[in-house]
Amino acid sequence: MKKILQLQLDPSEAYDEVQFKKAALQKAGIRPSEDEVFVRQNRRSIDARGRKVRVNVEAEIFLKESPDSRLQIDIDYPHVGNAERIIIVGAGPAGMFAALRAIELGVKPIIIERGKDVRARRRDLAAINKEHIVNPDSNYCFGEGGAGTYSDGKLYTRSKKRGDIRRILEILVRHGATEEILVDAHPHIGTNKLPVVVTKLRETILVSGGEIHFETRVEDFVIDQSEIKGVITQHGDRILGEGVILATGHSARDIFELLHTKKVLIEPKPFALGVRIEHSQNLIDRIQYHCEVDRGPYLPASSYSLVHQTHFKGKQRGVFSFCMCPGGFIVPAATSPGELVVNGMSPSRRDSRFANSGMVVAVELEDLPEFQKFGPLAAMHFQASVEKKAWEMGGKTQVAPAQRMVDFVNKKVSNSLLDTSYQPGLEAVDMSEVLPDFISRRLADAFKAFGQKMRGYYTNEAQLIGVESRTSSPVRIPRDRESLEHPEIKGLYPCGEGAGYAGGIVSAAMDGERCAERLITSHFKRASI
Structure with missing residues (x-):
């Protein structure tokens, strides 16, 4: 038997496991001595409006039955090493979740990231703090995981119409985030734990046959008759694919300059x-x-x-x-x-x-x-x-x-x-x-x-x-409301914070998934998702 209770608790009852179980069972009228009782919190939020702080908790009690898993989705990522490919510029949350969604749909993602992986990136962050040396390709904004990796890791978003927030949170949990992010009303991961999560996201992409090219900066686009075919890196390499998801983050000024120079439509924001x-x-x-x-x-x-x-x-x-x-x-x-x-x-x-x-x-x-x-x-x-x-x-x-x-x-x-x-x-x-x-x-x-x-x-x-000053992108890269494709350049999908369509880890991740879905259904002639 399962019971769901709405409780208003003292902080000690809400945040101490022993006291919480005692308070929940008392409210449910269940004796603590009864066997096979499991209690957990589903949702938790602090109410500090009154003189005495209270914590609102939705609790679940399982009596003589095993608790079901909090995780509702179980994604089986296929191997896409030999599949058709798309290009994703940027390994922030928009880019990484676009890559994961592409893999789910049987398409190989190739991520191009100007910065370093999270471990190598730490040395450049230390150089900024201690020696005041700014590496323009590896810093708090650029590198694996984007600006969010070395941040608070706040996961709260109001962008509920853009996608499935719970899905994003569960994917993060499956890659090392604590289940507490499924409980707290304003969840966060923390700058000390985010690099581990990002590393595991990368491992899933690579094990599934995707590619990630670090320390690779896009310096030009391959555009033929108003259709983007790929990108050219600072090494002179041409990387081609069926469409480009542009998920560079809000600080990629060189990309904004490049788009303007090539007369690709962009707008001030x-x-x-x-x-x-x-x-x-x-x-x-x-x-x-x-x-x-x-x-x-x-x-x-x-x-x-x-x-x-x-x-x-x-x-x-x-x-x-x-x-x-x-x-x-x-x-x-x-x-x-x-x-x-x-x-x-x-x-x-x-x-x-x-x-x-x-x-x-x-x-x-x-x-x-x-x-x-x-x-x-x-x-x-x-x-x-x-x-x-x-x-x-x-x-x-x-x-x-x-x-x-x-x-x-x-x-x-x-x-x-x-x-x-x-x-x-x-x-x-x-x-x-x-x-x-x-x-x-x-x-x-x-x-x-x-x-x-x-x-x-x-x-x-x-x-x-x-x-x-980096609250959001000062430039918007326009896209069609439904197809999410650039209105003038076929195959170009502006995505995430850098394009002006997201404002945080979760909203960027959801936007990345949507762009991958629209690109794949449009350019690979697949059924609607």
């Missing part, structure tokens, strides 16, 4: 730009959990989500938190020398003493009149100009410009800066000299408003670290 905000995690916990000292041994590090509408020169723009990393670190995310970019990440335990979040301002194309001369690359050139300014203001290394929050609002250079998780170090500057005026004024307005929403958030015990 609004995005968002701002800074990383760093508080102590204890402060955020005390605000969110209403605790006087600390969150205690059971509750996870707390997060927040903030948004405020600002008005400046007659224009309304949103300021919002982005990619909040509780118990995390700020890292250097530049992809070329001469620029400074920051991002956030968290380990699986989220046990750093710092909390950080992107705090960014929506940027519309009408905000960039001086960059319109760059046509579809206008937003990209604006983005690059701010990153260059941040690099200059930080001292032309990966030391990041920074300022305490209240000092920023009061336009005062901070006399001293706080301890930080950002390893390359900080330089006290006036951040309004780094950021465009329409960005800095909106941020200053929003910080005061956020202090009203979260008492204690607006404080000089927090600091701005800049710049957070």
Whole structure:
């Protein structure tokens, strides 16, 4: 017999296995002494709206029967070594899941990745942090697994119409992620565990007969009479296939330039730009959990989500938190020398003493009149100009410009800066000299408003670290709504974050699967999937 219960528990009951089982059985009216009883959590979410934090749990109780598996799908990947082939540019979540879906459908994927595998990539990340050396092909954005590999590994998405979220999560579990991602309302894997998962995804692709070419950069496309036939690498190799899925990520500026040079239709896209905000995690916990000292041994590090509408020169723009990393670190995310970019990440335990979040301002194309001369690359050139300014203001290394929050609002250079998780170090500057005026004024307005929403958030015990500029792609590569194919280049399937159609690991993975399905059903004359 199986029972499903909806419970509201204390954190100790929700996060301690012994106490959880006791509470669930008591609610079900089952004596703990009864034999053959198995209890587990199906869904879990924290409710911190009241003065006392509660945890909502959907529980399953199996009485005198074995629990069924949480995993509902079991994919048998065929061997496709001698099958028809497609090309996938980029080994991020969009590219890797496109490859896995292609294998399921009996087609051989050839992944071309400019960066290194996750293990070799670590050395280049260490060089950025310790020696301030940026490898333009191997960094926090480029390499196996994409930008998500060395990030918080957040798996929450609102893109429910784009595909089967549960399917993506289960594939991740089958490749080494914990089953907890199937339970938590806002699941994450953690930067310390994601490389293992990515490695196993790669192994599945290779064992099934797919190919992955690391340290291979696409420098040209083979296009014949408005149909893409393949790509040309920096080594001069021509790699041909039946269609190309372009899943390069949001920072592949050379690919955007190449498309523009070859007169392939692309469009400028609004995005968002701002800074990383760093508080102590204890402060955020005390605000969110209403605790006087600390969150205690059971509750996870707390997060927040903030948004405020600002008005400046007659224009309304949103300021919002982005990619909040509780118990995390700020890292250097530049992809070329001469620029400074920051991002956030968290380990699986989220046990750093710092909390950080992107705090960014929506940027519309009408905000960039001086960059319109760059046509579809206008937003990209604006983005690059701010990153260059941040690099200059930080001292032309990966030391990041920074300022305490209240000092920023009061336009005062901070006399001293706080301890930080950002390893390359900080330089006290006036951040309004780094950021465009329409960005800095909106941020200053929003910080005061956020202090009203979260008492204690607006404080000089927090600091701005800049710049957070890679929130999404500044370019959109258009595609047909149904076929997902480029409207002018047959066989080209723009995909994922870089093309402007996803915003995180799960949404990119789902987009990769969809692009593989559409390409294969269209170009291999197979039945609809």
